[in-house]
Structures are given as C-alpha cells and as structure tokens.
Amino acid sequence: MLGRAGGRTVSVYALDGYVDTAEHGDGITLLGGWVRLPEAGIPSARLRLTTTGGLRQDWPLARLLARRDLPAEGPIPAGRGFQLLVRGLPDWSEGALSVVHAGGEIPLHPPVLNPAPFRPRGHLDGADGKEAWGWLVHAPGTEAVIEMEGMGRLPVRCDVHRADLPFDDGSPLPAFGFHLHFAGTALANGRGPRRVTLHAAGVKLGEVMLEGQLAAGLPPFLAAAALGTGAEAGGRSNSRITGLLAETAPVGEPASTSPPAAPPLLVLNVCRAVGLGHLLLAGRVEWTEDGSEPTLRLLPAAPAQSLVLFDEPDLLAALPPGRTCRGFLLVGPRPGGTEPPLLEWVAGRQSGRQALPGDAHGPTPDAALHQAGWGGVFHLLREAAGGGAAAALLSPQLGPAGAFTRWLAGVPWLEPADFPRVEAWAAPSGECAMAFTLDPAIGPDTRLTLLALLLEEGRVRPLPMAQSPALTSETMLLAHGLLPQLTELPAPPFELVMEMRHAGEAQWFRVNPRTLPAPLLLAALHRHAALPAGPELGETLAWLRDLLQAREESFAAMLIGAPPPPPAARPLLLVLHGLDDAEAVRLLAMAAPAIEARADALLLLGAREFTEPALEIFLSRGRIAAHGGAGLAALRGPLRRGLDAAGGLVILDMLELAAALERDDAFQPRLPLSALPLLEQIATVAGLPDAADAVARLSAATGAGLPPPGFGAQDSAASRMVAGHLHGFWRGLAPLFQAEAADA
Incomplete structure (x- = not known):
C-alpha cells in the first residue's frame, strides 16, 4: 500500500499518519486523514494545527474510526481515520498537522499543508412524495436546499446524528443528517416522474428520480429491515439511520420456532437540560406490531417522570407491513450518582438501554416541542399543568409559557x-x-x-x-x-x-x-x-x-367551613342596598346624621347614577368612611381600606332603613365583617355579578330578609334542577350564622 509524502512515493507502513484532506474557506475548515496510534493513546488524542501565521490550536479527536485498509502490522498499530470540521478559524494558507496524545506527538505527512478552498459534500439518499433524507456538510451561511422539479424548493437543516458518517465537529453527537418532511409545504404531494435534487452553495450533490409516488427503491433502512440484513458503516444501504440507535437486548421469552421479528429501533433526536435539574428527551420507537405500547424511563430511576406517546402518521405510512412506530416525549430528573444516565425502553418483546449523549443534543427545548407531534405536546402540557415532572418545561427562563411558548403561538x-x-x-x-x-x-x-x-x-x-x-x-x-x-x-x-x-x-x-x-x-x-x-x-x-x-x-x-367568630359591636359597617331611585338619595341626605351616629362605615350598593350622589353626601360631611359600587368587587372595599374584620355587619334595604330610623332603633350587627369575602365567593359560584343581589340573598338565607330572588324562568325540569342547586349554596350559609342571629 502506497502513499505520497514530500513528492515521493512511500509505503504507508513507513508513515505514522497522513493528511488527505485540508480545506478552508467560508468560515469552515475540514481536516481529514489517518494516524497510527497506540491503543493507550486513543482517549487522549488531539489534533494540533500550527500555522505559519502563529496560530496553534488543538481539538479532541473523539471519532477516530478504524480503517480496514490500514491494519496493524506486527508492532505497528492499526491506522485510524478522522474527518474534523472546525468553524471560525482565522484565514490561513500554510501550516502543519500533528496528533498529540499522552505518549507524545505524531507529526502527520505531508509536513507542509496548503489548504484548498472548502467545498460542500453530501448525498441525497432517497426521496418520495412525502419526504427526503440524506446528509450534508456545508459552510454556515451558505444556501442548502432540496429542489423538486416543477414544485419548488425547501431549505435543508441538518439535525440528525448519523452514526455511519465519519465527520466530527466536536459535539457529542454530530448532526450532519437530514430528514425533510414535505407536509404543509410547496413540495407536498409531488408525484413522479419528477427529479429531486440536493444543492449546497450552488453545487448539486445528489439527485433522485421519483417513479410514480415513490423513489426507486425503499429508503435504505427500510430495505435493510425488509431483507433482514445490515450494511457496512458508510454504505448507502444504512444511510437513513437517524438519531442515536440503541442496541437491543431480548426480553426473556420461551424459545420460538417462528422467524425472529425485526428488532426495535430507538431514535433519540433530543436530549436537553430544562428547568429544575430535569432533562427533555424526544424521539421515536419503531417495532414489530404486536398490539403493545412502548415504555421508556430514565435510569437510575426517579419516581416522577412524565412520558407521552404520540402518532407519527407520515413515518408510519413509510414503514413496511407489520412494523409500527410511536413518537415520544419524556421529562424526568437528571439522574445523579456516579453511574452514567441511561434511557431504558421496552417495545414489543424486546428491550434496550441507551447511553445519553449529554444535555445539549438536538434542537432546543422550544424547537423540539414545536417540531413534535401536536397530540404529544398537548398532553405533555397537561402533564406540566398537573404538576408532574413535565412542569420543569414551564421554567420562565424558557419563555412566558416555558418551552411551550413557541408551540402555543402556533x-x-x-x-x-x-x-x-x-x-x-x-x-x-x-x-x-x-x-x-x-x-x-x-x-x-x-x-x-x-x-x-x-x-x-x-x-x-x-x-x-x-x-x-x-x-x-x-x-x-x-x-x-x-x-x-x-x-x-x-x-x-x-x-x-x-x-x-x-x-x-x-x-x-x-x-x-x-x-x-x-x-x-x-x-x-x-x-x-x-x-x-x-x-x-x-x-x-x-x-x-x-x-x-x-x-x-x-x-x-x-x-362552607367553620362558623366565623361572633361580630363585635364596633366597628360597625352598614350595608345599604335597594338604592335605585332619586327619592332614596334624598332620604339618605336627611338621614345622614342618624346613620353617622349609629355606624362607623357605610357601603352603598346599587346603580352608579344613584350611589355616586349618595356617596357625595357622606364624603363631603367627612364623619364616617363611605364606599359604594354595583359589582361584587365593591364588597372588598371596606376591608381593603382598613376596616377591622372583627367588627359587625348590618344589611338593610332602604325600606328597612326608614323603619329602623323611625323607631329610633340602634343597629344590631348580625354578621361579622369577615362574611364579606365569603359572600363574594358564594355569589361568584351561585349568584350574579351584582353586590346588591348578593347581600339580598345573604339576608334571606340567614332569615333576615325576604325570600331570595330566583334565577330566571324555571319553566323546565332542567331549569328547576339548576335553580335548586344554586339555592343550596345560599341555604348552606344559614348554619354559619344561626347562633349569631339568635343572640341578636
């Protein structure tokens, strides 16, 4: 096996490492090659770039992949390949690469590198009338699109980890794959024969011809499942494997003579930290249909985890007969302790455990929920509303509605x-x-x-x-x-x-x-x-x-709770209702001195056109506090303005007031002032938004007034049933105040 070094041909066994790709431009650098590295040096391996301009920078080599064309030879270790993408490097025109590890530094050949302009690369693995899938490496800010002949184009966003691709950008799970759904876009329902192409930075990187509704051949991972075979890493036949693929372990079952079912497939698209030390996980599970639903949980197990499953109709339609799938959203506390966190899942008769990729994998929480099935997000919001683990998604740091803000807006x-x-x-x-x-x-x-x-x-x-x-x-x-x-x-x-x-x-x-x-x-x-x-x-x-x-x-x-304490004699609040004409206002003007001698505060309830001139009478005199209004909120006024809740309450209409003053009676409190908030709540549940109506019902319920007014026409069995139910709340007040009424 031969390679080039310094213009001469040498055996690769004479080299410790080689650079076969060095490209730079548009804000991105691609450095690729291989290195012969002892096993002990692999965990600490870093790629070092030194330029003639004085730049020296190291990057971890987390994806050193075995090269079958570079086997070990006696004491010479096997070669391992790398393809490292670096964003944001300053421009450079000449430099050298080496691999640094715990045991030393290995210079890579050639000793002088002059980078070529960066070029995008990618592949359109497949397409049909509903979706397109493949992979892409391109410079940030450059256009990347899927174009369907005669239909239009859609931007491509790479957000899927592809275990079969060698590229490394320093993230735990580099995302260079894409899976683009056409539903709701200009490309929806495109039927063949049509040409579908992938373009990046003006370069055509792949093309598929739609034949009828489907592209020629099944999507690669479906073809592999249908044949019951796998494919080599990097081969096209497994190029649609997306997300994190979990290894499966069979659940203990009796031996069967039937052909084994295709194994379940777990795809983990999102693992993100959210509020309260929790994680959000999102993805899907595919398995052989057996009438069961998958279960998932974080390990080490925490008691409170929120899991919702939802339909993925577009993906389900693309699966072969006998296979099914469900999307999932899972929220739970980030597992503590020294053990690495795992995602445990069971689908059909098989189960598996998947190591988590860190807490910054995939789209942000709000983007993940925006992209998930609406049924799943709705029921996850219900879980959050109920105070389960999903409540961590309501963290204000994630938005006014937490991670649901973007979804709700849509x-x-x-x-x-x-x-x-x-x-x-x-x-x-x-x-x-x-x-x-x-x-x-x-x-x-x-x-x-x-x-x-x-x-x-x-x-x-x-x-x-x-x-x-x-x-x-x-x-x-x-x-x-x-x-x-x-x-x-x-x-x-x-x-x-x-x-x-x-x-x-x-x-x-x-x-x-x-x-x-x-x-x-x-x-x-x-x-x-x-x-x-x-x-x-x-x-x-x-x-x-x-x-x-x-x-x-x-x-x-x-x-309806415990009876309130007996009212004190003072302070005393006089509540007047039935203030509904000008004659009542004139009566109050004449009775003002007598009212002020008997009460410490006054609450006038009625229409604004009558309560306001009546209030002017008492406010201008300035001898007692006076409040007024029509709505239930008027009942809060006296207590909010500092009247002692231990005082007493007298409720009179205008006729009762005239009679009491004519007899020169003192006002005897029958109810405590603390009854006012309860009165507002009762009226909210079983009354009208009218304070005068509420006090009239309270007087009637405690035996201090006329029978309570009705609730509209009671002309049917249903209306009479509702009226009886509403009256029951007012009748329930009577036991609270009977003792006080008897003592009055």
Whole structure:
C-alpha cells in the first residue's frame, strides 16, 4: 500500500499518519486523514494545527474510526481515520498537522499543508412524495436546499446524528443528517416522474428520480429491515439511520420456532437540560406490531417522570407491513450518582438501554416541542399543568409559557367556521362549558379535552380542567369543566386550549370563551341540550344531575367551613342596598346624621347614577368612611381600606332603613365583617355579578330578609334542577350564622 509524502512515493507502513484532506474557506475548515496510534493513546488524542501565521490550536479527536485498509502490522498499530470540521478559524494558507496524545506527538505527512478552498459534500439518499433524507456538510451561511422539479424548493437543516458518517465537529453527537418532511409545504404531494435534487452553495450533490409516488427503491433502512440484513458503516444501504440507535437486548421469552421479528429501533433526536435539574428527551420507537405500547424511563430511576406517546402518521405510512412506530416525549430528573444516565425502553418483546449523549443534543427545548407531534405536546402540557415532572418545561427562563411558548403561538384560535356550530363560555367561578354541532355524526372515538391558560404577570400558567363526561346526541356534544386547583374566588380570566378527536382526526385550537355568570353558564348548557338536535330528556337530566353534584362537591369545601367568630359591636359597617331611585338619595341626605351616629362605615350598593350622589353626601360631611359600587368587587372595599374584620355587619334595604330610623332603633350587627369575602365567593359560584343581589340573598338565607330572588324562568325540569342547586349554596350559609342571629 502506497502513499505520497514530500513528492515521493512511500509505503504507508513507513508513515505514522497522513493528511488527505485540508480545506478552508467560508468560515469552515475540514481536516481529514489517518494516524497510527497506540491503543493507550486513543482517549487522549488531539489534533494540533500550527500555522505559519502563529496560530496553534488543538481539538479532541473523539471519532477516530478504524480503517480496514490500514491494519496493524506486527508492532505497528492499526491506522485510524478522522474527518474534523472546525468553524471560525482565522484565514490561513500554510501550516502543519500533528496528533498529540499522552505518549507524545505524531507529526502527520505531508509536513507542509496548503489548504484548498472548502467545498460542500453530501448525498441525497432517497426521496418520495412525502419526504427526503440524506446528509450534508456545508459552510454556515451558505444556501442548502432540496429542489423538486416543477414544485419548488425547501431549505435543508441538518439535525440528525448519523452514526455511519465519519465527520466530527466536536459535539457529542454530530448532526450532519437530514430528514425533510414535505407536509404543509410547496413540495407536498409531488408525484413522479419528477427529479429531486440536493444543492449546497450552488453545487448539486445528489439527485433522485421519483417513479410514480415513490423513489426507486425503499429508503435504505427500510430495505435493510425488509431483507433482514445490515450494511457496512458508510454504505448507502444504512444511510437513513437517524438519531442515536440503541442496541437491543431480548426480553426473556420461551424459545420460538417462528422467524425472529425485526428488532426495535430507538431514535433519540433530543436530549436537553430544562428547568429544575430535569432533562427533555424526544424521539421515536419503531417495532414489530404486536398490539403493545412502548415504555421508556430514565435510569437510575426517579419516581416522577412524565412520558407521552404520540402518532407519527407520515413515518408510519413509510414503514413496511407489520412494523409500527410511536413518537415520544419524556421529562424526568437528571439522574445523579456516579453511574452514567441511561434511557431504558421496552417495545414489543424486546428491550434496550441507551447511553445519553449529554444535555445539549438536538434542537432546543422550544424547537423540539414545536417540531413534535401536536397530540404529544398537548398532553405533555397537561402533564406540566398537573404538576408532574413535565412542569420543569414551564421554567420562565424558557419563555412566558416555558418551552411551550413557541408551540402555543402556533396553535390557531377557534373560529365559528371551524365547526358547523360551536360556542364556548367561562365563568368567574373557574368553570367553562362548550357546545358543538359536529359533522359527520358523533362516534365512540369522539372526545374533547380542555386545558386552561391563566395569564399572570406576563407569564402563562396552564391548569388542568376537571371535566365531567360529555353529553352527546347524534351530532351535538356538550362539555363542562372546572378548575380544581383554585384556592380563592373569583378566578382570574382564562383562555382554553382544546383537543377535539372526531371521525379519525384530531384538531387543536386556542379558545377565548365568552364570560358569563355561573348561573347563566349552567342555563346555556341545559338550553342547548333542549334544542331539537339534543339528546333525550331523561339522558339530559341524568347528565345534569351528575354534573351539579360534582360541582357542589368541588365548591363546598372552599365555601362552607367553620362558623366565623361572633361580630363585635364596633366597628360597625352598614350595608345599604335597594338604592335605585332619586327619592332614596334624598332620604339618605336627611338621614345622614342618624346613620353617622349609629355606624362607623357605610357601603352603598346599587346603580352608579344613584350611589355616586349618595356617596357625595357622606364624603363631603367627612364623619364616617363611605364606599359604594354595583359589582361584587365593591364588597372588598371596606376591608381593603382598613376596616377591622372583627367588627359587625348590618344589611338593610332602604325600606328597612326608614323603619329602623323611625323607631329610633340602634343597629344590631348580625354578621361579622369577615362574611364579606365569603359572600363574594358564594355569589361568584351561585349568584350574579351584582353586590346588591348578593347581600339580598345573604339576608334571606340567614332569615333576615325576604325570600331570595330566583334565577330566571324555571319553566323546565332542567331549569328547576339548576335553580335548586344554586339555592343550596345560599341555604348552606344559614348554619354559619344561626347562633349569631339568635343572640341578636
């Protein structure tokens, strides 16, 4: 075997190393060759470049590959090849290379190098009407595209590790492979005969002719699987092996006389550090179909790991009969200890363990989720909302919605035209409802899944929705959900993210629901159920009864607790409602001195056109604190402005006030001031956004007023059932205050 050194021909056994590639330009340098290195020197081997311009730089040789044409010869070690890519070197025109290791330094021939201009290299391994795959090495900033004759072109991004390629760029898993999907692009559905070409920096590097729908021949790794054979490293027949390929180990099973199934294939495209010391892993598993689902986990095992599997329809369509695949997203704590972290997986009847490539392999977390199957990302977001290991992906360092920020930005907003009929509502009680008319008819696979998004100080906080089973007819679907993690009411406004699976398809939308008070949201549900397209009445009433029971159980613990302490005599807050005409304002002007003698603060509830002039009366006099408003938020005013919560509360309407003043009665507190926040929460769950309405219901519930007003027309069994449910929350207040009322 001969080589060239210094212009003369020499035997390679007389050389310790040789440089056969030295190229530089466009910000990239390629240095390739081989070196005869003792086994002991391989772990510490570094390539050293020394230029005449004074540059001296070393790079680790992490991918020294065996060269079958350079075997060991007696005491002479075998030759090992390298192809090192370096980015960002300053320009150089002359230099020398050597390999430095723990045992010394090996100069490489020729002793003087003059680099040639860098040229791109690559190969288009295959293409069909749905995708193209191959590999590419080109300078950063130069154009690289796949072009389909008569259809257009797409940029190529290399993001797949190819174990069969010799190139090394210093990263743990160099990514020079590409797998380009045409779905949703100008190249989608291209059919032959058409020519598909790979270009980089204006150079054509590969070409495939589409024959009908598929390129001639199967993709290489499918051809190898179909034949049950492998291929040599660097050979075209395994050139579509992507990601990290795990070695498989059979799970213990009885011996079988049937032909062995093709082994599972694990492709690890992403291993990235995320928040809270966790890792995000993404990829896919291919295995022989047996009705099972793959399982994956990080080792050493941690108790909390989030795994979601999702369909890969484009990849599945390209697999041979009998093979199947699933994409996966896995989040778990970074394994500690001295043992190297591993990914353990089981698919079909085989299992394997794969060493992790470090925590910076593949696309960034937000890009990885943006590229993954939407079904997988949606359910990983639900895992994160529920507080599982996936919650690490919500780290604010990754974006307003964590690593989901980019994906959420791409989810379309629900429009009326997306379904034959659709409506969405939300209430301050932290619940939502949706009504759909679907075409084709609803089947057993129809399923709606909801997730809430709360906007908090520039961040997006996902919360899971506790959903009751949907009510369905042939074409109508009604759904209801609650936020189970609320600790106080009213809930802040929220959006929804929904997944609708129907008629074999899945769709995802963001939803901006219309805000309604809780009673009106429930009314909208039962009125939609009563439409001609709705289900039978008995089915509707059974569904509604279960929904209302779940709602009562969800809110009861928050709203009905231990009785509050008895009210103190002072400070005393007078709450006046029924302020609805000018005559009431004139009465207050005359009664102001008597009110100020009996109360320390005043809360006026009613329409703004009447509360504002009444407030002016007391504010101008300046003797007691005065507050007013119409909405439920008005109930928070006195306590937020410093009134002692241990004081007492008197609720009167204008007629009751006139009667008390005529009798010259003192105001006797029946309720503690601490009842006001509870009143706001009860009204949020079972009332209207009207403070006067809320205090009237509270007075009635504690026996201090007229029977409570109704909740709209009760003209059906469903409306009466909802009204009874809502009244139950107000009746539940009575035991809290009965003792105080009896003492008053």
